Amino acid sequence: xxxxxxxxxxxxxxxxxxxxxxxxxxxxxxxxxxxxxxxxxxxxxxxxxxxxxxxxxxxxxxxxxxxxxxxxxxxxxxxxxxxxxxxxxxxxxxxxxxxxxxxxxxxxxxxxxx
Numbered sequence: 661x662x663x664x665x666x667x668x669x670x671x672x673x674x675x676x677x678x679x680x681x682x683x684x685x686x687x688x689x690x691x692x693x694x695x696x697x698x699x700x701x702x703x704x705x706x707x708x709x710x711x712x713x714x715x716x717x718x719x720x721x722x723x724x725x726x727x728x729x730x731x732x733x734x735x736x737x738x739x740x741x742x743x744x745x746x747x748x749x750x751x752x753x754x755x756x757x758x759x760x761x762x763x764x765x766x767x768x769x770x771x772x773x774x
Contacts, residue, residue, distance in 0.1 A: 683725035687712065690721065697721070706734045726750050 691697045697712035700720065708731050709722035732749070739747040744759035761770045 680727055682728035683710070683723045684728065686723065690714075694718070706736045708735065708737060 687697050695714040695716040695718060698715055700711040700713055702711065708724045708726070710725065710729070711720055711722040713720045735749070739750065740758065741747065741755070744757065745755035746758050747755050760766075
């Protein structure tokens, strides 16, 4: 699965691969240090997280590996940031200021993503 071109260039600028802990590395580390991880089959291909359970039954863990395992093709999520900005993508630069629109009496049409 490939990341759209506009996001690939942003990703190159935002992430120095030498400073990113990739999903496979995290899975290997947890499997080695705690207990082997077993992937839990997912019935929803749009879900951004891949869930695992520890083989010894102590719990589960999920990974949203947007850098090492992009899921753009199946994504159907919107993100609302802590400062009330709406984004259509984890890597989007464009945002819609939801709080500002609502506080100024904006219409539903003003809340649409450009």
